[in-house]
Amino acid sequence: MREGLLPATVATVLELSTSGEKARALTELLGEIFDPTETAISAFELEEGVTTLSLNAPWKVEIYFANHPDEEAVRDLLRPIVGDAVDTTPFTTVNTRDWVATSLEGLKPVRAGRVIVHGAHDRDVVRVNDVAIEIEAALAFGTGHHGTTSGCLMALDAALKKRRPRHALDVGTGTGILALALAKQIKRKVVAGDIDAVAVEVSAHNARLNHAPNALDLYVAPGLRHAKANRPGRFDLVFANILAGPLRQLAPSIARVLSRDGTLILSGLLAMDVAGVASAYRHHGIYLVSQSLREGWATLVMKKGGAAPRLRRPA
Numbered sequence: 001m002r003e004g005l006l007p008a009t010v011a012t013v014l015e016l017s018t019s020g021e022k023a024r025a026l027t028e029l030l031g032e033i034f035d036p037t038e039t040a041i042s043a044f045e046l047e048e049g050v051t052t053l054s055l056n057a058p059w060k061v062e063i064y065f066a067n068h069p070d071e072e073a074v075r076d077l078l079r080p081i082v083g084d085a086v087d088t089t090p091f092t093t094v095n096t097r098d099w100v101a102t103s104l105e106g107l108k109p110v111r112a113g114r115v116i117v118h119g120a121h122d123r124d125v126v127r128v129n130d131v132a133i134e135i136e137a138a139l140a141f142g143t144g145h146h147g148t149t150s151g152c153l154m155a156l157d158a159a160l161k162k163r164r165p166r167h168a169l170d171v172g173t174g175t176g177i178l179a180l181a182l183a184k185q186i187k188r189k190v191v192a193g194d195i196d197a198v199a200v201e202v203s204a205h206n207a208r209l210n211h212a213p214n215a216l217d218l219y220v221a222p223g224l225r226h227a228k229a230n231r232p233g234r235f236d237l238v239f240a241n242i243l244a245g246p247l248r249q250l251a252p253s254i255a256r257v258l259s260r261d262g263t264l265i266l267s268g269l270l271a272m273d274v275a276g277v278a279s280a281y282r283h284h285g286i287y288l289v290s291q292s293l294r295e296g297w298a299t300l301v302m303k304k305g306g307a308a309p310r311l312r313r314p315a
């Protein structure tokens with residue numbers, strides 16, 4: 001890992017076990033209340049060994065704070081959602097550099113269609129016809145292992161078999177993984193932005209790591225609030241792998257920049273949020289074409305324009 005990409009930092013962690021419904025409410029609350037560059041929800045997943053997805057199934061939520069927060073203020077905020085459990089859950093600390101290094105070592109390569117995502121320790125798994133992406137995630141999201149990222153990579157693979165986009169946008173790029181996977185295949189620059197400046201720095205690093213220093217046209221801003229992204233009718237492919245709440249809010253902006261017949265790939269939403277998110281986009285003339293589910297997370301492929309197509313059953 002490049003020196004300086006990941007500052008040696010001690011982060012504070014609060015790990016809560018709760019139901020799916022409460023976990024969803026927590027992520028929405030945290031997204032609204034805290035500065036996302038100071039707070040990250042790193043794990044929002046079914047507890048180990050749980051295979052049935054339901055609102056009452058136990059979920060694990062890990063909340064990371066870049067600076068040690070006022071513990072009582074955080075407990076007061078979370079208590080209305082998770083109840084008294086928050087009073088007995090201790091805040092712990094983790095050295096982020098050690099934690100990231102350890103977690104990367106155990107990661108296996110991920111295949112999604114033609115793309116293989118791997119780390120420095122796994123370069124030998126790449127085959128001749130693979131589109132290989134090497135990722136150093138540091139503190140950004142997007143190694144390919146999460147169901148939302150792999151869902152987007154699979155949706156991209158299917159979309160590229162039909163049409164190659166000329167101008168693409170990745171909202172919430174994280175490590176830059178989706179934008180790099182696309183840029184490598186279409187051999188064109190992809191506009192990619194994130195609200196988190198650290199993620200954008202990590203994306204630039206990953207572009208260099210993949211010998212494609214100019215593949216990404218990066219910006220730091222929430223949503224599409226940057227001149228590089230805010231270009232009406234410009235993009236024939238847009239990715240947004242963010243949570244359900246921001247996805248609903250972004251519907252008018254994404255609809256404005258997506259070209260007619262353009263493809264939209266959305267993820268970061270739970271199966272139970274598909275109807276609400278799809279409806280927000282339908283109001284702007286963007287229709288659901290297909291959806292897939294991975295570990296409870298949905299990935300939607302949508303199209304702008306024309307009549308509402310008949311929906312295929314989830315894969």
Ligand SMILES: C[S@@+](CC[C@H](N)C(=O)[O-])C[C@H]1O[C@@H](n2cnc3c(N)ncnc32)[C@H](O)[C@@H]1O
Pocket residue numbers: 036140141142143144148149152171172173174175176177178193194195196199221222223224241242246268
């Ligand atoms: C789930 S990660 C997705 C990363 C990567 N695109 C992937 O598919 O693995 C979501 C990313 O969106 C960013 N993000 C969250 N809210 C955002 C917003 N309103 N505007 C832009 N980026 C946002 C986060 O900082 C994070 O890097």
